[in-house]
Amino acid sequence: MNEASLKIQAPALKQKPTKAEVTRGRILDAAALVFRQKGYALTRLSDIAKRAKTQTGSIYYHFESREAIVAEVLRIANERTQNHVSDAIASLPADASVHDRIVAAIHGHLKIVLSGDQYTSAHIRIFDQIPDKLRQHFLKVLDESGQIWRLLLEEFKAEGHVRDDIDLSVVRLLLIGMMNWSVEWYRAGRLTPDQIADQVALMFFEGITRKS
Amino acid sequence: MNEASLKIQAPALKQKPTKAEVTRGRILDAAALVFRQKGYALTRLSDIAKRAKTQTGSIYYHFESREAIVAEVLRIANERTQNHVSDAIASLPADASVHDRIVAAIHGHLKIVLSGDQYTSAHIRIFDQIPDKLRQHFLKVLDESGQIWRLLLEEFKAEGHVRDDIDLSVVRLLLIGMMNWSVEWYRAGRLTPDQIADQVALMFFEGITRKS
DNA sequence: GTCTATACATCGATAGAC
């Protein structure tokens, strides 16, 4: 997954997507949805075709294989997550503190993960079910996306805000882990993704213990 | 999965397990291992048979179906996790503080999860891949096991140690989530499960921020 | 109890009509 393949194909210049592009998009949307619901291994091409309102055989005009579909779904999911986090940080004033930028990143990450975005939640759900070769590739992609967290936390530490007994690379993984696992239990209703994000940030920075 | 099927067959009274019981145990161990490695949907009965040094057909003498195998693996996993957490708490002095009991529970949970126990890590890995009916059942089991955490945290709050802006049911799920997700990234080596547990407890209670 | 052989269903992928 190099830089070139990540760029969006200037949609503003293309008022009229071809019929094929529309169908391809419907197939991807359907795939993300079904992957999320049933997991990768249990998803049949016929499930995807049905929801995309096409036929199993037709899918092969748009994709080389079942694996090519899941690869594209994961690529889009990573792109969306990274954009969401970057945008959340970028929307802050230029002089925002590291603390506030990390909080913004937490909100950005949790909002896309819990918003019901099919691609992102499918990614988290199916990641450890995909073929080994694919997982190897996307592990690298994930590690690169993790770089933003690494930099933020190191900056926070460099400013002297981090306890000496905290291992930054462990708590980084714990932080991302508790956010990702939230798709397993979160149901829209009582609390919003922003409120969950507040709880995550509170616990992460201050802990649950009352200061007295 | 009714109550009767959950009872243990008084192993202490039975010095000599039958041949069938030994084989059944080998099949379960093999299943837990392969489930953990390949996930539920990608695990073939032939994979299990091979590792258990038997034949695919022979499995059906010991289990009704593929589903019955995974159900038993999950039952054992839950049993082990719950026992580990209870034991960790029980090993404390009777007058241990709630804080210390929660820390012990965290150590107990993470130790069984990261120890390489095949049943426990298989449980976490395959839970969202199993048939709906099974998942419904084990969701109830999990909720009951979660009760211990609920009680501990409420006791901690009742003693006045919890910040007012903390939502206990959310942070409980976040805590369990970050511990369970750790199987995705933890590799034996640099840090021990106990050291990870220390980091979890630190973050959970105090946060990463230096007090000054 | 454990084996071999096989029935039966399912699914990814391809071929070819339209």
Place this chain on the structure above:
DNA sequence: GTCTATCGATGTATAGAC
């Protein structure tokens, strides 16, 4: 571009010998 029909591979479960 999308359809229908079908091949070939794979995997659960069963039958029956030993």
